[in-house]
Every structure is written in structure tokens, then in C-alpha cells.
Amino acid sequence: MNLLILGPAGSGKSLLTANFASYLEREGYKVRIINLDPGVLETIYKADFDVRVKFTVNDIMRREGLGPNGALLKAMDLLSEMDxxxxxxxxxxxxxxxxxxEPFLFRDSGRRIAEKLxxxxxxxxxxxxxxxxxLLSFYLYALTARYALETETLAVLNKVDLLSSQEINQIKHLLEDPINLLKTPSNLKDEMDMEILKAISRFFPPxxxxxxxxxxxxxxxxxxTLLYEVRCACGDLT
Ligand SMILES: Nc1nc2c(ncn2[C@@H]2O[C@H](COP(=O)(O)OP(=O)(O)O)[C@@H](O)[C@H]2O)c(=O)[nH]1
Ligand SMILES: [Mg+2]
Known part of the structure; x- marks a missing residue:
């Protein structure tokens, strides 16, 4: 199974890649690691393939006279065209x-990259x-990723070690059902959020x-365990 780790900068993708790979190896699985980040200076794991052998954000900036954001978008276009x-x-x-x-949620390059996997x-x-x-915003971004990439997507929340047990219990309750993320509607925005979530949960079960x-x-x-369930295509991920 191929796992594409997405998320905002600093959410812990690279540390998860390194440490989840070690965990899976300890569980007896053969694991490979691929670095798809052409902008990173150093990786904290030994990659089996590293996109930087093909291009880096710095190379593209220099060659094409682009800033870092433009160069990253160009890099993702290149990635979506290569093997x-x-x-x-x-x-x-x-x-x-x-x-x-941006390339994964708002441009087609992300979907094409996921398709190759x-x-x-x-x-x-x-x-x-x-x-x-x-949490509602995070949940909607995760759904957007699933929608834009046309790929099974699991929302995963990281850095739980930084939270108190009280905060963890509170968050667990909120996540049991996305409808819990909403307060009793008291204004138009709350009402809109409620209707959006109800509509979403008809198509994407919690x-x-x-x-x-x-x-x-x-x-x-x-x-x-969740990955086993995805693999079995049980369909029920609650
Ligand atoms: N406390 C804590 N720090 C974390 C965790 N995951 C990542 N970090 C730290 O968050 C920062 C960003 O992590 P990194 O893996 O580079 O994020 P990326 O930009 O998503 O690849 C680093 O300083 C990590 O050590 C976690 O579960 N707990
Ligand atoms: Mg990283």
C-alpha cells in the first residue's frame, strides 16, 4: 500500500514518515520511503528515492527566475509528469x-501525482x-483533499503529546461525530455550517x-488498524 503524507508545513509529515516507517518495520513489514519534497534541505530518514535527484526548488528558482512559491508549483507540475x-x-x-x-488541493498536479501511486x-x-x-476547518480540508485527489483519505491529528488529557478527551468527543463540532446554531454562519456538515456526512460517513x-x-x-480497514475496503471507518 502506498501512503501519501499530506498536510500543512510543520504538521509533522517528515517525522511521521521516519517514525511510522520504523514502527512498521518493527511490526515486520518491508517499508520504502520516498521524499517528494524538492524544497527540503535535509531529510531525517534515508530515502529509497529522493525527488531532489531530479530537481530542487532552488534549481528551478535559479533556472526559471521564479520565487519559492512559483518554483514549488513548477516542481509539482514536473513531478506529475515524471515516473x-x-x-x-x-x-x-x-x-x-x-x-x-496548493498543488494538492487547488491544482490538478496533486491528483495526477496521487493517480501515479x-x-x-x-x-x-x-x-x-x-x-x-x-477542528471543523481541518476536517473540511481533509475532505477537500479526498475530493480533489479522488483518493481514499484519512484525517489524522498529530502532536497529541503536547495536549493535556482534558484537552484530548474534549477533542475525542468532538471527533466522534463531526456534527459535534458545531455549537447550537445561533447565527447564520452556524446554521450554514450545520447544513454543510449534514450534507457532507450523507456522502462521506464519519x-x-x-x-x-x-x-x-x-x-x-x-x-x-485504520489502514487495514482501508485495505480491506470494509467501508466502515467509524
Ligand atoms: N511534540 C511533537 N513535535 C512534533 C511531532 N511531529 C512533528 N513534530 C515537530 O514539528 C516540527 C515539524 O515537523 P516536520 O516533520 O518537519 O513537519 P513537516 O513540515 O510537516 O514535514 C519539527 O520540529 C518536529 O520535531 C509530534 O508528534 N510531537
Ligand atoms: Mg517535511
Whole structure:
């Protein structure tokens, strides 16, 4: 199974790639790691393939006279046109993506990249410290990723080690059903949010959102269980 790790910059994609790969290896799986971030200076893992052998954001900036954002978009276009390795000899291949979400959520390059990965599940990672005050927004971004990439996508919240147990319990309750994310509607925006969520949940049944720590490994077994369920295409991820 190919895992595409997406999420905003700093959400912990690279640390998750490194530590979840080690966890899977300890569980007895053969794992491969691919770095798809052409802007990173150093990776914290040993990649089986690194997109920087083909191009880097700095090269593109210099060659095409672009700034960092333009160069990253160009890099993602290039990536969507090249052969990205997949491995038959590995049970899991983890693809560590760059932090800029624009190519994945708002341009076709992300969908074309995901399409190249065949049997693929996207892990949409959020930083709990940042998302805890706006879980609805995180949830909608994860759905947008699923919609834009046309790929099975699991919403995963990272950095649970930085939260108190009280905060964790509160968040678990909110995540049991996305409708819990809403207050009793008291204004037009609340009412709109409620109607949007009801409509969404008709098409995308509520999915369990694992709370994990890429740093300590907390929640990795829960994440692996969810991946088994995706693999079996059980359809029920609650
Ligand atoms: N406390 C804590 N820090 C984390 C966790 N995951 C990532 N970090 C830290 O968050 C920062 C960004 O992580 P990184 O993997 O580079 O994020 P990326 O930009 O999404 O690849 C680094 O300083 C990591 O050590 C976590 O689960 N807990
Ligand atoms: Mg990274």
C-alpha cells in the first residue's frame, strides 16, 4: 500500500514518515520511503528515492527566475509528469510530500501525482496545537483533499503529546461525530455550517480520526488498524 503524507508545513509529515516507517518495520513489514519534497534541505530518514535527484526548488528558482512559491508549483507540475517509483517488494511505501497544499488541493498536479501511486491512501495530517481551536476547518480540508485527489483519505491529528488529557478527551468527543463540532446554531454562519456538515456526512460517513504523536509513536497501532480497514475496503471507518 502506498501512503501519501499530506498536510500543512510543520504538521509533522517528515517525522511521521521516519517514525511510522520504523514502527512498521518493527511490526515486520518491508517499508520504502520516498521524499517528494524538492524544497527540503535535509531529510531525517534515508530515502529509497529522493525527488531532489531530479530537481530542487532552488534549481528551478535559479533556472526559471521564479520565487519559492512559483518554483514549488513548477516542481509539482514536473513531478506529475515524471515516473514516480512504486515498489512491489514493499508492503508499505511512504511518500513524504511538501508542506504547500496548493498543488494538492487547488491544482490538478496533486491528483495526477496521487493517480501515479496506484493503490494509495492519503494521510491528511493536522497539527493538534493549531487545529484544536478549529477542528471543523481541518476536517473540511481533509475532505477537500479526498475530493480533489479522488483518493481514499484519512484525517489524522498529530502532536497529541503536547495536549493535556482534558484537552484530548474534549477533542475525542468532538471527533466522534463531526456534527459535534458545531455549537447550537445561533447565527447564520452556524446554521450554514450545520447544513454543510449534514450534507457532507450523507456522502462521506464519519471516519475515526486517530490522534497520534509522530514523536513518541502514540496512536501508531490505531493508525495501522485504520489502514487495514482501508485495505480491506470494509467501508466502515467509524
Ligand atoms: N511534540 C511533537 N513535535 C512534533 C511531532 N511531529 C512533528 N513534530 C515537530 O514539528 C516540527 C515539524 O515537523 P516536520 O516533520 O518537519 O513537519 P513537516 O513540515 O510537516 O514535514 C519539527 O520540529 C518536529 O520535531 C509530534 O508528534 N510531537
Ligand atoms: Mg517535511
Amino acid at each position: 514516480i517509483p512504486t515498489y512491489d517488494d514493499a508492503e508499505y511505501t511512504i511518500y513524504d510530500a511538501p508542506g504547500q497544499l 496506484g493503490e494509495c491512501c492519503c494521510l491528511f495530517l493536522g497539527d493538534l496545537q493549531i487545529s484544536k481551536r478549529n 471516519q475515526r480520526v486517530p490522534l497520534i504523536s509522530a514523536k513518541t509513536g502514540f496512536g501508531f497501532s490505531d493508525l495501522l
